[in-house]
Structures are given as C-alpha cells and as structure tokens.
Amino acid sequence: MDIAGNSQTDLEATDWHALSPDQSLARAESRIDGISSAEAQRRLEDWGPNSLPEPARTSPMRRFLAQFNSGLIYFLGAAALASFMLGHVIDGAVIASVVMVNAVVGFVQEGKAEQALRAIGHLISHQAIVKRDGQRTSVPVAELVPGDIVLLEAGQKVPADARIVRSRAMSVDEALLTGESLTADKSSTAVAAKSALGDRTSMVFSGTLVKTGQATVVVTATGQATEIGKIGGMLQEVTELSTPLLRQINRFATRFTRVMLVGSILLFAFLVWGRQFEWSEALIMVVALAVGLIPEGLPAVITITLAIGVRRMAVRHAFIRKLPAVETLGAVSVICTDKTGTLTRNEMMVRHVFAGNAQVLVGGSGYAPEGDLTGAQGGPDETRIAIRELALCGLLCGDARLEQGENGWSVEGDPMEGALIAFAMKAGLDPSHERREWPRLDEIPFDATHRYMATLHRSPEGGHVVFIKGAPEVVLHMIGNPAVSKQWAELISAAAAGERLLGFATKRVDYSVKALDPDLLKTGIEPLGLAGFIDPPRPEAHDAVAQCRRAGIGIKMITGDHAVTALAIARLIRLADQPRAMTGTEIEQLDEEDLLNAVEETSVFARASPEHKLRIVKALQARGHIVAMTGDGVNDAPSLKQADVGTAMGQKGSEASREAAKMVLLDDNFASIVAAVHEGRTVYDNIRKVIAWTLPTNGGEAVIVLLAILMGFTLPMTATQILWINLVTDSALGLALAFEPSERGVMERPPRNAKAALLSAFMLWRVLLVSILFAAMSLGIFFAALDTGRSVETARTMVVNMLVGAGIFYLFSVRHLRAGPATLQGALGTKPVLLAVGAVVSAQLIFTYLPLMNRIFASRPLSISEFALILFSAAMMMLLLEGEKRFMHRLGWFEELRAVKP
Template identity: 35%
Template sequence: MAATQAERAAPSADVDAGLSAAQAARHLAEDGPNALPGGQRRTLLSIAVETVREPMFLLLLAAGTLYMVFGDLQEGLTLFGFVLVTVALTLYQEGKTERAIEALRDLTSPRALVIRDGRPQRIAGRDVVRGDLLKLSEGDRVAADALLVTADGLRADESLLTGEAVPVGKRVARPDELAAAAKLADSARVAPGGDDMPGVYAGTLIVQGHALARVTATGARSEIGRIGTALGTVENERSPLQKQTARLVRNLALLALALSLALVLVHGLVKGDWLQALLAGIALAMAMLPEEYPVVLTVFPALGARRLSKEGVLTRRINAIETLGATTVLCSDKTGTLTSNRMTVTHLAAGGVELAERLALDAVPEGRLPEAFHGLVEVAILASVVDPFDPMEKAFHQLGERFLADTEHLHGDWRLVQTYALTPELRAMSHVWAAARDGAQTVAAKGAPEAVMDLCHLDETQKARIAGVVDELAAEGLRVLAVARGSFAGPDWPASEHDFDFAFVGLLGLADPVRPQVPAAVAECRAAGIRVVMITGDYPATARAIAQQAGLATGDGDVLTGDEIATLTDEDLRERLATVSLCARIAPEQKLRIVQALKARGDIVAMTGDGVNDAPALRAAHVGVAMGGRGTDVARESASLVLIDDDFAAIVAAVRLGRRIFDNLRKAMSYILAVHVPIAGMAMLPVLFGWPALLYPMHIALLELIIDPACSIAFENEPAESDVMQRPPRDAAAPLFGGATLWLALVQGLGVLAAVMGAFAWASPRIPEPEARAFAFATLVMGNLALILSNRSAKRSLWATLRTPNRTLWVVVGLAFALLLAALYVPWAVGVLRFAPLPLHELAAACGLGLLSVLWFEGIKWVRRRGNP
C-alpha cells in the first residue's frame, strides 16, 4: 500500500506511519493553515471605529465640542479624556470577548482524523497539511483535497462542488497519480464529479465506506478554495432575546430624543441660555440611552460559551446558550453518552441455531477459550472493520487478541475482496475474504440478531429459540450481536448479502457500563424539572437494564419502541411521549419524529446525536448536542453544542451554566434599567423645578466608567444561585423583562432618585451649590453601588451576598469608590466637575443615604424567602 511521494511532500512518510510531527510542522509553516478567507477576527482598530460610532460616544463628542467652542476649554478636554478612557475600557471588554469567540472558533472548527507518527490523531481541520494521511469514514466531512491510498466501498456526496446530489463512487489512486500530485503538477489536478475517480475534496461528505487518503491541497489551493467559497462564517441571525432588547433600546432612544428636544426648548425659552440648554439636552439623552444592553448581550454569551468549553461543551451557535436554561426534555443517546463507550465482549453463545454452548468470559483465562467457541470468535473478527476506530469494532479484535493468538497466523494470507456495508434496511455488515494460497473464499456477517437471522433464512421456531437467548443476555444490560458464515457459487460477486448461503454461528454479548457520574446527573435533571428520555437502537430489555442503572424510571408504560412509533399517528405519538422515559430499537430517522412530537407538546427539547441520519433531528431540536468524540462531522455541523468527551454529565453541567448565565443576564439588565432612572431624573427634574443643573455630560461619562464594567464583567462573574437546579425550567416564551422584573427595576431606580433629589433639596439651602451638587452626586454613586450589591440575588439578603465570593465585583466596587474620592478631593477634578470637597460627615451621610435607598428591596427579599424557603 506504500505510495510514492516527492521529497517536498513527505520526505519519509509512508502509509502506515503518516507524517511525523516535525514534517507536519514544516508543511504548516510552508503552506499556512488549512483555512479559507472569511470570518476573520476583528482588529482593535475596527473595534475602536465601531465604538466611537455608537450614539453614546457621539453625544460625548458633541458635548465636548460645544464646551471647547462656546464654553470652557478644560471641560471640553476633560470630556474628550472621558471618551478615550471609555473607549479603552470598551476595547478591553470587546477584545476579551473577541478572544473568547476566536478560541471557540478554533475549538469548534471541523475536526480531522489523521495518522501521524504511526498513530491516529484527531486534530483541528485547520491543522491538516499537505502529505497528511486522512482516515475517512461514513459521515465525515473531508478536511482537504486528497487522493485515496486505500478504499473500502467509498462513496462521496460532492454536490457542494458539482451541484449533483447523487453520491459518486471512488477508487484507489494509481502510483503515477500519487507521484504527480506529490510534485504539485497541474496535470495531476482532477476535477470533482464522476464515478470511479481517485480524489476526495475539502468540504464534501463521505456517505459510505472507509478509506485512507493522502492530502494533496489545503486551504485556498483546494478545489473549494479555487471557487472562493468561504466556510464556517459566523451566524449573524439575532436571537429572540437580542430582538427583544433591540426593541427596548429603540423605544427608549426615541423617548430620550423626544424628551431631550423638549428639555432644550423649555430650558432655552425659560432661561435664555441655549448653550446650557443644549448641554442639558445632551445630558438627558446620555442618561436615558441604555447603550450597555448591546455590550451585555455580546459579552455574556461569549464569555458563557468560553465557560461551557471548560465544562467540556463547545458552542457552535452562541444563541443556544439562552435556550439551555429553558430545556424541559433532554433526549440522550445511550452508547458513549450515558455509558462509557468502552465495549467489552463478556458473553458468548455458540452452536448454531441451537445455541447449546454458553459462556461468560469473566472467569476464562487468557488463551484458554474452549474449542466450541473458536469459530464464533473467528467469524466475528472477520466480519469486523479491519483497522477499527469504533469501540465496538475494537472489542472484537481485542477478543481475538485475548483468546485466539494464532488468528493472525491463520489468516495472514487472506485478502478482503468485497464489503457489504450496514444499511438502514439491513442492520448487518458482511466481508468477503479470499485466501492467496488456494483461492478459497469465505463470507462473514455480523449485525443485529434479527437481521442476521433473516440472512440465514431461519424458520419461526429457530428464530424464537435464538430470540429467547437474546432476551436473556439483553436483560443483563448487554448489547447483543449475531454472526453468520456464508458461501456462494459462481464467478461474480452477488449484488446483495441475501444472495449468499449463510449459516447461523452464534451470539456475542457486549457490556458498556454506565458512566459513574450519570445517576447523579439524571437525579439533578429530575430536581430541575427536566425529563430525561433515553433513545437507543438496542433491544428494549438491554435498554431497560441500562436505564435502571442510570436512574431513569422504566415502568411498563415508560418504554416506546421503534416498531410502535411506526404504527402511531403524530397525535398519538405526542400523547405517548408524555410518559415515556425510554425509546428502544429506534432507527435514526425516527429521532426527527420524536423531536417534532415533543416540540408540538410545547416542550423545549435538547437532543443528542452522532450519526449522519441524526442531523435532521439535531437541527430540529431547540438545542442540538453532537458528540465530539465519536460523532460525525455532519452531526457536529448540525448541532448547537458539541460534547468534547460525549459525557451526559457535561450536558447537565451545560444546562446548569445556561441557567446561571440567564440569571446573571437578567440581573445585569435589571441593574442597567434601574441605574438609568436616577441619572435621567437628575438630568431632567432640576430644569422642571428651576434648580441649578445637577448633572452635566462629564458627570454621566464618569458614571459610565462604573456602570459598564459592573454590568458586563461583575454580574457575568456572579456565582450561580443555590437553587439554580432545584427550580422548574423558565418559560422560554416569557420576555426577559417581564412585568414584575420591569416594575421592580423602575421602582429600584426611583428609590435611588428619591434619595438623591432629597439629598440635594436638603443640602442646597444650607451649603454652596458646588458642595450640594457633590453631595447629591456622591449619594448617586453610593446608590449605584448599592444597586449592584442588592441585585446580586433576588432572594438572598445583602448580608448573604456580601459573603459570596466574586472577586471581580469587589474590584469594580473598589475602583468605583476610588473614582468617587478622586472626583471629590483631587483639585483638578473638583474644578472640572463643578464640585466642592465634602467634609467627612457629609461624605458619610451621602454613603448612608445611597445604601438606605435600596433597603426596602431587602424587605421584599425577606418576604420572598418566607414564602418560598
């Protein structure tokens, strides 16, 4: 199987060993990553340009220009200084978000299975290089253009490049074709399309068979690169939450514009000072414009996705994060998700249709397998994939290594000449072998017991006897497969396995233990009001045994089979799924009906899957979860989330984190709305009352230095509530700002506004105007900090939240207080901000008033705790 390679392509690589790590690194340096233009990371300059185009910054620039042209140069420069500081903070936050998104983009890029240094390795598609050996199987998305070195019944869907939907067959490349490709000769280029061609192409899909392929072109040099198609672009469709928030911001912006114009007219006409009128109008617009909302909606999902990646869950569609907390039904695969996916053959039943010989392997010494079972193990190995990657296929080879040490010697000159792959219609695979020494041929079949029994043309009595043994093994939680040996007469290969003359050989039972953490994860889902439904292709008895080990309820009415689904109408299926916790003997295409039926019932559905046929169900589910370890590329591309190690507990961790993210997002949104109420009131009410101006644009810019990091960083880092997985899922249709939440935020803001206006009303007759303004501003800042602390939890007391760790929040609070002290006592800042230094007793009074402004909310929390401990 060795292929000729030019020195530049693969100096010492061969088919078995692939490239070495050093060779791969050199080729990556020469050719660059296997990626196409598009989806590039934003630069700091582009972020800065986007930032200064936001309405808040345009208003700041306008106010600064007015000060510099008509007012005080120092005040104008100060405002421009605030612009620079705010832009710097925004660049830091956006840069952090962009780095998180970039890291996720790398993690969730298409994966490829290559042979390097003699062993299979799964790497990011962008790291595939010229000369790599790709291992391709059904369901894989080809990572780069390549020529086939070996092929076993390979067919590919190349419609992405050719527009032809019919898959095309592939053959092994000739030595001269491999040599020409290695020399990068243009004559070696073979256009996609057409049967019996040796090339596979980046972006196309393997729909059948297995192969090894030598990479000939990557990135822009591939066929898809020549066409100029960009893959993997970031989805820009806005989520329901983003749309809802955009409507809120738009409505508030229109209201701010109307009130600001009215304020300018009233102030200008009454006092005749149009410059101050314009500044008051700008201040009111800045105060009312909640420009933090878009920032929060970018930062929270991006950083949340980064947190999910640390839990072993990759986010392909970032909008799915907001749906996680609303999930009501979690449909999970069995193998590899609930179980460990470490298959081991533990039981054998041999002796043909009589199955007279039974054996449990746990007590059998290595190499001491009774003679009666040799044929069964030998046929099972011959019916398996020659170089397996799937754990179940590996289990049969490990069985031979343990008990049949001479198998390799016996079959050393045998050659695999024909493969009949497993299909949805026939759940069995067959291999035809020929011996070089005498031309003798044998056929080995392995698959679901009912499929193998059909191949053997057994009568009903024989089938019933075998089915009884299958049920016995399945009741112990074993996955049961049957094997048969066949022969045929005639010079041509039969078109179908049904044309062979098969003899039933026996059964093998495979154990795959439940992951240790699964029962606790299932119990956690139950406490959180999430129903777990196990979906498997196994026999009901096997599935029931595993489900019981996993902690799922499995009463008689809780099990639904694929045969039963085939007889049910959509309405009947919806009714049956109301009580089902286990679906057994399910064909992959039936998953889509299950998802659609659950959605029709009003459930929010998360669905796991790994195969090509799972893709429609993954796409249809509210949250599709693909397997990162054993899943196909098609499944991963169809899913919203990808499990790195296929662990069910990681899904539950993702739901827990999704609920935390949504909780913290709601806290941040409520805080933003609440804090803008007193700021807007301080900009508008003094004009209506005939008081001196309390807030100027520079004051609001200073407040933004507190508000931005508080809402986008401090709240994002807030730990999950203790009851996050002890409450039912939230209503996915309910708005983020429900009536109660909206009114509570407004009342919180009004409480702070009352404290601030009361402070100024008390102070203005008694102390000079700059000092009274400083007193009111200090009260506002402390009320702002009180809002942050109080909104950390809707139930826990302020004292309890103070003892809850959140280092980022305390950094924000500390910096905010330091900023307040600088504004009150640094001479330059005092002059620019039109303040006067406060005596310590007035500062203490302002701090007390600010904190007291939200104490009533603590009373509401106490009532909530009493009503719902």
C-alpha cells in the same frame, strides 16, 4: 422500460433494497459487465454530474453589516450620533466603540451553513472503479451515472448510492448516516420494502466507508438524489432561529425606544410651552437627558458576560462556536441526544452469559477487563468450567486485539470481539498465553451470508478443536439438537431486553483435519452457550439525566439503533419513569398535528433518518420548547442547524456536523451538555443582574436631573460629574457581576419562558424602586448639605459619592436576585466584586481629594462625618432592599422569588 424516459426522482422512488439483484439490473437498464461509454455519456447529460452543488456564499461585508441589524444597535447608534452633535465626544466615542465591538465579535463567532455543505462535499471520493464496455476502468466520481457497475473493496469510500449485486464478507461503516458505531454487514439479499435506512443491508450509500470484503454494485442514485445529497438539500432549507436573549434584547430595545421617544416629546413640549425655554435649549436638555438614560455599557458587559461563559464551558469540555448560544443553553427545555457514545461509552461489553445451567451477570464497564461474574446458578465447578470454555471460544475465535493506552483500554478490530477478550480476562484467562497454547491452524472468516466465524486450533491436550461463534439461530441450526434449541430459546427470553446476542459452539476433530470446510460443521457440533452484549451507559449519564429531570428539562433519545436496544438503555439511565419508543417508520405515518402530540409523550425515537430528526426538532420547537440537539454524523447536520443549540461531538463527530453546530463537546459526553446548561443558566442570571444593577443607577441619575429641570432647582450634579459616575461604576461595578458564580438551586428550577420579556415584573419593580431610592437619598443629601451652609460644590461632591456608594451597596444586594438566607460569602462578595469595590473606592478618593480632580470636576474634599453619613445612608438602603425582597418572597408576588427552594 426505457431508463432514459425516467427522471432521477423516478429512480429514487424505487425500493431498490426490496428488489433482487437481477430485478435491480433490469430496473437500472444495466448488466453485470456494465453499460457502454456512449450510454454513460448520454445519462450524464440527462442527470448531471455525481456531485453536490456549491452553496451560495454570503460576502464578508454583508455578513459584517448584518451584525448591526438589531433594535438596540439602532438605538445606540442614534445615541452616539446625538452625543457627537451635542459635543459629548467621549460619550459618543464610548457608545460607538461598544457598537463596533459587538459587530466584530458577532462576525468572528458566526459559522455559516455553506461551510457545512462544503464539508459534506469532501466526504465523496474522487475516483471510482467501474465496468464499462465490459472492461474494468477508473473514472472520476463526478461522471458516475445510474446504472454504472462499480467495484468496491475494503478501505474505499462508496461513491454513490448503489444496490449490491454480488458481495463477499462485506461490511460498511455507516455511522455518518445512521449514527451507529458498529459496522453494517452487507449482502445481495433483498429486504422488506419498508425497512429503515439502517436495515437496508442490500444497499450501500455515498460517503460511507467499506470496512471489509468486496462487492459489485449497480448505481441507483447520484448527486443530490443520494442520501447524503438529500441531507445537503435539507441543510440549505433550514433557517437558523434567533436566540431567546437576542429576541428579548430586541423587544426591550424597541419598547425602551418608544418610551424614550414619547417621554422626550412630552418633556420638550413642557419646557417650550410650559416653562418658556428656547426650543434649542430645550432640545439640548431633552437629548442630554435621553443620552444619560441609555445604558450604553450594557451591550459590552453582556458580550463580556457571554465570553466568560464560553471560558467556563470550555473548562467543562463544551466549546462554543457562536457566542449567543451560551445564553440559549440557559433556556433549554428539551435535550435531543444521540445514544451511542453520548449516553453510552461506545464500547461493547458482555453483560450476560448463559453457559450450561449457569446464568452469569458480568460486571464492569466497557473494554476495561475489570468486573465480577455474579449470579451463577449450578455447582461451582460446573459453572467455572462452562464459563471458561465459552470465554476461551470467544477469545480464540476472533481477530481483535485489546490494548491499554494513556486514555484507557481500546480495541483494535471488531468491537464485539474486543468485548469477548475483556470478558475472557474477567474470567481469568490470559489472552497471550491462551493464543500460544491454542495456535490457530485455519479459519472461516465471518461473512454476512453465513453469519458465523469458525477457527481451527491445535489443543494443548492433543487433537484439534473447532471454535464457532455467530448469530444464535445460525449456531443453533449447526447444532441441530431440539433439546438445545428449546433451552436456548428459554435463555434468550431470559436475557435482558436490548442485548445483542452471540451463540458459541465447538467441535473436536482429529489430527488429520488441517483445514476448515463448511461441510465439516454439519455434524458433531456441541453448544457452549450464549453471550449478551450491550454498549454500557456512561457512569455519569445517570446522574446527568437525573439532574436534567430535576431542572424540568425533557430528554429525547434519537438514535439509528433498534427500538428495543434504545429502550433498554433508556430504562437503565431512567430517561423517563416509563419511557416510550417510536420508530422512524411510525413517524412517517404521522401528520404534523399528531407528531406535535407524539414528541411530548415519547422518550425514544429509534431507527430515525435525517428527515425524522428534523421533523422531531421542528415539532418540539412548535410546542414552544428551546431545543438542544446532539449529533455526530452528516445525517445530523440539518437538525443540528435547526435546533436552538446544535451540539456536535468533538471526538467522533464529522466535519459537517461540527460546522452546522453552535457548540462542540470535546469529550462527546452527555454530562458535559448538562454542565453547559448549568453554565448557561448562570450566564443568563448574571446578565439579568447586570441589567438589574445598570438600569437603576442610570435611572436614579435621570430622576434627579428630571426633577431639577421640572422643579427649577440647582442641578445636584454637573454633566462632567454624571459622566464620571457612569465611567467609574459601569466599567468596574457592573462588570464584576459578569464573574458571579452560580446561585443556589440554579438546576433546581424549571427552564425559563423564552418568550418572557427581558424586564420581568419583578425586575421592572426593582428598577423603579431602586431608581426612586437612589434619587430620594441623593436629593436628601444634597438639600441637607445646602441647609447646613455647605457650598454647592461640596453638596454636589456628596451627591456623587452618595450615588457611587449606593451603587456599591446595591451591588451586594443584586448579586442574589432570588430571595434566600444571607450567607457570609454573600456578604463578603467574590474576588472580582471585592477588586471592583476596591478600585471604585480608590477612584472616589482621588475624585474627592486630589486637587487636579477638584479643578476638573469641581469637586471638594469631604470630612469623615460627611462620608459616614453617606455610608450609613447607602447601608440602610441595602437593608431596606433585602427586607423588601424577603417580604415579596413571603407574599409570593413574583414567580422568580417563588421558584427558589428554601
């Protein structure tokens, strides 16, 4: 077969991992001493360089201008222009400033996919050692071609996807592709054609790191055809979704604009033809009224509320890269989470030990040498001796070191060997002492081909001893005892599902044996037992999962690990009542419609590739879910970008995953995601409180002015007084709501409907009711003052204070939108609320009594009785609203009120 006649895609379709080394060389039209330089150049021209294409970059100016593409921003821009045209320079400047601040914040916060692609490109090494023309030489990685023979050693990055032809004791860190922290043992032995990516032990992949050993490999794919290149291609194709809040704001702005436009036209027509106003005068009045209705401070307060949420989340170890993600977290209905290091500690530990007739459960968590050995069967002396011998074997037959630092215990070396050291310490052994007492004389290192390790030691009691550890079936074969095989088979079946097992054995030899040889291990091997390992769940993961389930948030574990192991962890943390698992191979057999049903019913997705993860996220979104997705490897980048809230790991995460994500967990902890969701719900509640407070205050002013225009009576407030009210209340009282703490039961209610309108039925009812109450009480105060002989200036001053006072008392009501028993804290308010109230009261006293302010705003000093009337009226309004809220709660008219748990 002529390789020149095949495209890169044809080669990619080959199941290289299922071919033998000789078949792989033949398929690639190569040989063990490499292709010629001329042939390499020809292939380079045919297939192109071994590099990823530079992503298309968006200019900074275009990114900045994109921040203005919003319905509310268009409306605010028109309002600013109208304000300037009418001579309301201050109003126009405030609105324009709000628009500009929002644009700058969005521009600064926004991360781009091109950064993620550049981060992926950095993972590829720069030089590779190859064989060409029968000679060993170094070439730039970009010049590698399919068929090249590459020589790999420990510490090198794999420069391209390749099939192993020869190897010795080779292991590769593939975490960036599979998400698994344990290194993958590699060999030249072919595996099944349908093997998942993590099971293709005869392959190495571009960007991964060789940890141990050496190998000779034949390149099978370069550039975009590599596994890492495919991820870059998927990342380019993913389109980021708008956040639920932005969609709600845009819908609100569109509808608000339509209502304002229709209302303005009708009012203009009435004034011109019904009241015989000059058209220019009517236009000024209509535009002034429209500008007065616009909640120009709302975007700024929303931005500040989101920023406060960012600060609160940072305290809880969640760093927000994109500001709208703060609120999106509050709408999350499904969390797709990795297993290793997120739900688990990413620290192996011995969980069960089977030695002699003893079956022991090992307590503790992770590498910390703390925990009891319980559940022993058999005599105490027999159990103690059997456990000690196995622990000693695990301690001495390994090269790892366990160390205690500022951040706790950690392992230098193989994680499973570190877990054996911790187990030995739990069994009462001192590693330093035992290593001195049992000096090592020789060893057979672990190799993927023979799957065991053996060490020769001088015994303190005389003679030499060989300790062996390895795959249970390999150790059993070395023992060669049918009775032991039967016993171990029973022990293995009794082990907890999902544990990784190691077998242990020993052999005593005389002083003449100074070196180890595999032939020495063919006879006389005595069994010591088995040990089962797990990566234990984080202590806080169980509670965090339970909190999610109470909050109506589904959890999907998506991992590169095996299904049995993942299911074991899922059961330990109660991911679901009866968690079900599905493998990547099974996902590939489903069409899109079947996958939509499967994602709802399945809790664990194992052996998942980047394509699988992306399909799962898209299927959940197609079902209407708001999805948070965690990941740490390059393989997670496409699904992180696709998710509504992509969440990368701050400690072990790759640069590509962090660039593609909207949030980064500083502690890689699932509990921090749940804490962030809690804060996200609080942020959304506070945004709605700001809206529920802002719209009625503006609405009350608009109703007063509109009635005065329609009915022809004296305006109860001048234009400058309206500006004063908006300046004082919006800048102080409205902003205070951004600092509100979480309401009771914030994580006891189901996720909100992301498609719901920003103004729900209850919110719309509240806006209309409070606007009418504000207007009615203010007009009542105004006409009562005029009827008792007070001047228009005094009456207007009372109206201004009435509106501000009503805003203060309404603030205490709107702090708890959901019905519930009144509390002392609710009545007193938080520190920001009290500071805001104090500032507004001080400002109103200055407005009312300072002579300079009397001249500027035509205000007049008020008597104590006049202030008492205003305060009494405002307090009655708040009591009326609290009564209305509880009445509605009992009737169950609004979903928001029904959702509250008493």
